Amino acid sequence: xxRSSALSLAxxxxxxxxxxxxxxxxxxxxxxxVTIQDSRTEILQVDAQRLAEVxxxxxxxxxxxxxxxxxxxxxxxxxxxxLTDASMRPxxxxxxxxxxxxxxxxxxxxxxxxLGDHGIQTALVHVATLGSYNLLVGRDNALFxxxxxxxxxxxxxxxxxxxxAGLMIGxxxxxxxxxxxxxxxxxxxAIIHGDLKxxxxxxxxxxxxxxxSRTINGMLEQIELLxxxxxxxxNSIAHDLRTPLAExxxxxxxxxxxxxxxxxxxxxxxxxxxxxxxxxxxxxxxLRLAEIDAGLRRSGFVxxxxxxxxxxxxxxxxxxxxxxxxDLAFRSDGSVSVSGDPVLLAQALSNLIDNALKYAPVNxxxxxxxxxxxxxxxxxxxxxxxxxxxxxxxxxxxxxxYRGDAxxxxxxxxxxxxxxxxxxxxxxxxxxxxxxxPGLRVAITLPFDAASLVALAAPQQETATGEVIASPxxxxx
Amino acid sequence: MKILLVEDNERVTQFxxxxxxxxxxxxxxxxNGRDGMFLAASExxxxxxxxxxxxxxxxxxxxxxxxxxxxxxxxxxxxxxLSEVDDRIRGLRSGGDDYLTKPFAFGELLARIDALxxxxxxxxxxxxxxxxxxxxDPLTRKVTRGDRAITLQPREFKLLEYLMRHAGQVVTxxxxxENVWDYHFDPQTNVVDVHISKLRQKIDAExxxxxLRTVRNAGYTVTAxx
Numbered sequence: 028x029x030r031s032s033a034l035s036l037a038x039x040x041x042x043x044x045x046x047x048x049x050x051x052x053x054x055x056x057x058x059x060x061v062t063i064q065d066s067r068t069e070i071l072q073v074d075a076q077r078l079a080e081v082x083x084x085x086x087x088x089x090x091x092x093x094x095x096x097x098x099x100x101x102x103x104x105x106x107x108x109x110l111t112d113a114s115m116r117p118x119x120x121x122x123x124x125x126x127x128x129x130x131x132x133x134x135x136x137x138x139x140x141x142l143g144d145h146g147i148q149t150a151l152v153h154v155a156t157l158g159s160y161n162l163l164v165g166r167d168n169a170l171f172x173x174x175x176x177x178x179x180x181x182x183x184x185x186x187x188x189x190x191x192a193g194l195m196i197g198x199x200x201x202x203x204x205x206x207x208x209x210x211x212x213x214x215x216x217a218i219i220h221g222d223l224k225x226x227x228x229x230x231x232x233x234x235x236x237x238x239x240s241r242t243i244n245g246m247l248e249q250i251e252l253l254x255x256x257x258x259x260x261x262n263s264i265a266h267d268l269r270t271p272l273a274e275x276x277x278x279x280x281x282x283x284x285x286x287x288x289x290x291x292x293x294x295x296x297x298x299x300x301x302x303x304x305x306x307x308x309x310x311x312x313x314l315r316l317a318e319i320d321a322g323l324r325r326s327g328f329v330x331x332x333x334x335x336x337x338x339x340x341x342x343x344x345x346x347x348x349x350x351x352x353x354d355l356a357f358r359s360d361g362s363v364s365v366s367g368d369p370v371l372l373a374q375a376l377s378n379l380i381d382n383a384l385k386y387a388p389v390n391x392x393x394x395x396x397x398x399x400x401x402x403x404x405x406x407x408x409x410x411x412x413x414x415x416x417x418x419x420x421x422x423x424x425x426x427x428x429y430r431g432d433a434x435x436x437x438x439x440x441x442x443x444x445x446x447x448x449x450x451x452x453x454x455x456x457x458x459x460x461x462x463x464x465p466g467l468r469v470a471i472t473l474p475f476d477a478a479s480l481v482a483l484a485a486p487q488q489e490t491a492t493g494e495v496i497a498s499p500x501x502x503x504x
Numbered sequence: 505m506k507i508l509l510v511e512d513n514e515r516v517t518q519f520x521x522x523x524x525x526x527x528x529x530x531x532x533x534x535x536n537g538r539d540g541m542f543l544a545a546s547e548x549x550x551x552x553x554x555x556x557x558x559x560x561x562x563x564x565x566x567x568x569x570x571x572x573x574x575x576x577x578x579x580x581x582x583x584x585x586l587s588e589v590d591d592r593i594r595g596l597r598s599g600g601d602d603y604l605t606k607p608f609a610f611g612e613l614l615a616r617i618d619a620l621x622x623x624x625x626x627x628x629x630x631x632x633x634x635x636x637x638x639x640x641d642p643l644t645r646k647v648t649r650g651d652r653a654i655t656l657q658p659r660e661f662k663l664l665e666y667l668m669r670h671a672g673q674v675v676t677x678x679x680x681x682e683n684v685w686d687y688h689f690d691p692q693t694n695v696v697d698v699h700i701s702k703l704r705q706k707i708d709a710e711x712x713x714x715x716l717r718t719v720r721n722a723g724y725t726v727t728a729x730x
Contacts, residue, residue, distance in 0.1 A: 307607055308690065311587060311690065314587055315587075318588045327590070346701075378692070384693070443692070
């Protein structure tokens with residue numbers, strides 16, 4: 028049981044408490060003892076002096092009657108008095124004989140004395156010489172004994188209460204902790220056995236365990252999402268790779284079976300290579316997606332000018348737009364610095380523009396815009412005037428391999444928007460799809476680059492807006 | 505050219521060695537890291553093709569690092585099944601000169617080897633660049649064909665400059681994407697082809713002999729030869 032951390036912690040506190048109590052009581056006890064002894068010694072000396080005065084005035088006889096009177100008067104017998112002659116014969120007082128352990132030399136002594144009714148008691152005695160007589164005055168310590176006993180009892184009681192309370196608190200805490208840890212353990216082992224639906228119980232208060240539970244729940248959420256994603260993806264991969272692989276297989280099988288003339292054989296082989304290339308392309312896109320999803324690319328984050336990035340992408344696609352007689356426009360408010368991965372952002376933007384080009388009608392228009400917003404974030408958007416995406420399809424298009432009905436028959440592996448979505452997610456954002464009636468506007472909001480904050484703080488002439496707009500219409504490519 | 509191929513997969517080896525032979529190159533082959541390291545360190549090669557993951561306890565990147573530390577400057581092309589951006593960066597940082605992911609088209613490999621070799625030989629760095637009657641001065645950014653001046657957009661200029669620096673060689677679409685646009689991904693549609701045809705409009709359209717030619721299943725080349 029001592030291996031329980033809660034209990035051993037409580038016990039160490041108890042031990043610490045006891046040590047503190049003793050450290051507090053010891054000097055107190057010592058001071059008390061010294062004070063008592065000093066004051067009592069003083070009283071004894073005063074007594075002895077008074078007797079010495081009586082001796083001077085009335086001689087030995089006077090002292091004897093004085094002592095007799097004193098002994099008679101006292102009730103409890105706390106005073107010890109004895110007068111002996113030079114040969115140590117008791118003359119008067121309440122001691123039968125001069126105690127053997129008290130020397131006859133004048134001074135103060137603390138000794139154990141046989142005291143008739145009271146038995147052996149510790150007493151403080153003062154010895155003085157009156158002429159040839161020996162005088163012993165003393166006080167029984169027994170009177171203080173109850174006080175001292177009470178002190179010790181008090182201390183013992185305090186220690187006992189401390190120990191019991193500490194032990195109980197330890198046990199209760201341990202139990203409470205064990206109960207909660209046990210529930211966590213049970214949940215976790217259920218998860219280990221494959222049921223990712225389980226979540227740790229959390230309470231309203233914000234103690235350490237609760238915070239931990241919430242964090243773990245967040246982790247489980249992410250894991251479930253990833254596992255779910257992987258499951259979906261493997262299904263989609265199976266589906267999407269099976270088609271080109273099936274084509275490839277039948278092509279090769281036919282070649283082996285029919286053995287057509289060389290000319291036709293070579294053409295078939297070219298077709299087969301194209302099939303394989305398509306498979307590789309899907310594979311690459313999936314690997315890239317997996318890489319981004321795993322969040323591994325965050326190390327590639329640098330400060331970059333997203334307006335420059337977008338301008339380059341627009342320039343890259345300009346000839347392709349021209350070919351379709353599409354007006355591909357670019358708009359930005361100067362350079363817009365953000366923190367991000369240049370390779371992935373370029374790819375995401377390129378996918379969005381590619382998509383827009385695919386769906387914008389001939390003689391249509393596409394606008395790519397980079398806008399710096401008032402909260403310091405940048406928005407990159409691509410807008411087209413194509414058929415747009417129905418609201419019901421908006422959330423589906425970013426799923427892997429989903430291709431809108433309108434996109435059937437167009438080339439692409441159906442991963443373009445998924446990739447853009449994954450890149451947006453890596454940058455702490457998401458694709459925002461909105462209608463342009465007609466057309467689609469896809470926007471990604473990017474975190475600002477911390478270094479650019481300084482530049483932002485300085486008053487700027489140009490309006491600070493950074494929005495990159497890409498207008499892909501349907502998931503594809 | 506004398507080429508060293510360090511690769512453990514037999515099929516890939518056979519495919520590459522045969523292809524290189526047909527292209528007129530001599531090829532040595534090492535099937536594991538130890539032999540590869542030994543050959544690379546002792547023989548003079550024009551280009552080394554290095555697989556990343558090798559049997560024999562020595563990884564391709566480790567060999568490259570050792571060679572570079574020993575002062576070997578031979579251009580090295582890394583072949584790898586690892587396609588993540590970070591893998592690529594790691595490969596180039598270890599001292600590799602180019603990175604090609606498996607599976608690859610042989611044309612791509614050949615074009616890249618040629619480019620590496622040329623770069624090492626410092627061929628075609630003379631100014632101005634000349635192919636047939638096409639001249640380019642990278643300093644003044646003037647382009648002329650015959651006695652006619654040609655106006656190019658900045659990116660078109662960069663595209664033509666890259667092609668002319670590799671005159672007579674095949675340049676693949678991926679190489680153009682990487683070197684002209686700095687795009688390390690596949691843009692899905694054939695945008696590069698569109699750029700090429702625009703460039704062709706400007707430099708070839710009104711002339712009898714086309715200089716910018718398409719190489720089937722590989723890419724493009726700028727050449728004045730027939």
